[in-house]
Amino acid sequence: xxxxxxxxxxxxxxxxxxxxxxxxxxxxxxxxxxxxxxxxxxxxxxxxxxxxxxxxxxxxxxxxxxxxxxxxxxxxxxxxxxxxxxxxxxxxxxxxxxxxxxxxxxxxxxxxxxxxxxxxxxxxxxxxxxxxxxxxxxxxxxxxxxxxxxxxxxxxxxxxxxxxxxxxxxxxxxxxxxxxxxxxxxxxxxxxxxxxxxxxxxxxxxxxxxxxxxxxxxxxxxxxxxxxxxxxxxxxxxxxxxxxxxxxxxxxxxxxxxxxxxxxxxxxxxxxxxxxxxxxxxxxxxxxxxxxxxxxxxxxxxxxx
Numbered sequence: 001x002x003x004x005x006x007x008x009x010x011x012x013x014x015x016x017x018x019x020x021x022x023x024x025x026x027x028x029x030x031x032x033x034x035x036x037x038x039x040x041x042x043x044x045x046x047x048x049x050x051x052x053x054x055x056x057x058x059x060x061x062x063x064x065x066x067x068x069x070x071x072x073x074x075x076x077x078x079x080x081x082x083x084x085x086x087x088x089x090x091x092x093x094x095x096x097x098x099x100x101x102x103x104x105x106x107x108x109x110x111x112x113x114x115x116x117x118x119x120x121x122x123x124x125x126x127x128x129x130x131x132x133x134x135x136x137x138x139x140x141x142x143x144x145x146x147x148x149x150x151x152x153x154x155x156x157x158x159x160x161x162x163x164x165x166x167x168x169x170x171x172x173x174x175x176x177x178x179x180x181x182x183x184x185x186x187x188x189x190x191x192x193x194x195x196x197x198x199x200x201x202x203x204x205x206x207x208x209x210x211x212x213x214x215x216x217x218x219x220x221x222x223x224x225x226x227x228x229x230x231x232x233x234x235x236x237x238x239x240x241x242x243x244x245x246x247x248x249x250x251x252x253x254x255x256x257x258x259x260x261x262x263x264x265x266x267x268x269x270x271x272x273x274x275x276x277x278x279x280x281x282x283x284x285x286x287x288x289x290x291x292x293x294x295x296x297x298x299x300x301x302x303x304x305x
Contacts, residue, residue, distance in 0.1 A: 046259045049091065052116065057095035058088050061115035063103040065171075065196055067220045067285035068121030068249070071100070079282045080119035083138055084251060086281060087267040102194060104173035107132055110254055117264075118252035123175045129303035133255050136265050137248035137293035137302070138272070142235035143179060144215035146203060146222065149229040155210055157236040158183035166209035167191055169199045176212040179238035179245060196221050204228060214247050216286050223286075248293055248302060 052058050060081065062069035069078040076098045085096055099115050106118045110132060124134045145168075147155055153164050161168045162184035170176040172192045180190050191208050193199045199211035200221055211218070215235035222232050237244045251268075253261045271278055275289045 048116070048257055049093075049260045049263055052088075052260075053092045056093065057097050058093050058117060059115035060084065060096045060098045060117060060119045061101060061106050061109050062098055062118070063106055063120045064100055065103065065120060065217070066224070067216065067287075069119045071098075077285075078119075078121075079139065079285050079287055080121050080249075080251065082282050082285070083268070083271060084117065084119045086271065087264055090267045090270075091263055103171060107252065110252060113254075116253075116257070116260075120252075121249040122252050123247055123249050124299055124302045125175055125178075126303055128252075129299075131255070133253045133258060133261050134299050134303070135251040135253070135261055136268055136272075136299050137297055138250050138268065139287060139291040140246050140248045140293050140297065141214040141216045141291055143176065143212060143238050143245070143247060144218050144235045145233045146200065146211040146213070146218045146230050147209070147233060148203065149231055151231055151233065153209055156233065158185060158212060158238060161185055161189075161210055161212075164209075165189065167207075169193050169202055169208040169211040171196070171199070171213065174213070175245070175247065178240065180212060182240040183238060197225075200225055200228060200230065203230060216291065220286055246297070248297060250299065 060076070062076070062078075062081065064070050067078050069076070069080045071077065076096060081096065081098070088096065099109070101109050103120065106120055106122065107128065109115060110118055121139065122128070124137065128134070143158075145155055145157070145161070147153065153166060155161060155164065158168070158180050161180070167189050168180055168185060169191045170180060170193065172194055177190055177192065181187065191202070193202060196213065196217060199208070199213065202208045203211050215232065218232045222228065222230060237246065239245065251264060271281065272292055275292050278292055279287065279289060
């Protein structure tokens with residue numbers, strides 16, 4: 001797929017994002033260790049994947065955030081679980097056992113060995129890379145604003161929020177809080193919300209003036225709240241320290257689970273390398289070829305940005 005199709009309205013990739021390489025998260029256990037420090041989980045010189053194959057299931061942590069990972073009736077659904085189900089099946093692990101938790105509790109739960117992988121479309125950031133090991137990007141998605149119908153404040157991006165001195169909602173522990181601060185929005189003007197629906201409800205009730213999230217999430221939220229008097233504005237690329245933030249997301253593993261992460265990446269590359277298959281798998285959740293990450297966008301660079 002031509003790379004210019006993968007990142008509409010995102011400008012050009014940063015110079016570092018054009019480099020290749022494999023990610024090595026800080027704090028990896030040594031090869032001679034048999035368990036991960038603090039969890040007792042298997043040290044991953046291949047042991048963890050072997051264990052998952054023997055038991056026939058992998059424990060999945062998700063946060064109930066559509067369209068990334070959520071329950072549809074009794075079924076685990078969304079972008080991440082759908083991709084991960086195909087990947088783990090290819091790795092010989094046929095079942096996924098989900099644990100629902102708040103978004104901000106996903107990384108602590110992973111590190112505490114409550115689950116083996118986070119399937120939540122979590123954004124890859126240097127701060128998170130210091131704690132956990134990310135897969136290569138599963139998707140790219142720029143940021144957008146949801147606003148009251150008609151966009152009465154005349155907003156366009158987070159800089160316009162800062163200039164208007166109004167209140168913007170973000171999900172607790174999500175990257176949009178950092179983006180807002182980088183755009184000059186005062187801490188007192190950023191309201192944290194536990195769930196996507198809380199953001200739309202707060203907007204409709206007038207408790208916030210805008211809700212910031214990835215454009216694909218906001219479009220899904222508007223679609224599932226037919227009749228809500230809101231608009232989703234055109235996506236934009238936030239800047240942090242002058243660098244564009246493309247909001248790529250991926251699967252999350254414990255720092256020592258590099259062998260499992262690497263096996264996962266091999267199967268993920270087969271999916272992202274076939275845009276038609278990618279869209280067949282997760283198109284129903286609003287993902288298109290525009291969300292396919294280019295091969296030049298690497299986790300090792302995102303973690304070092």
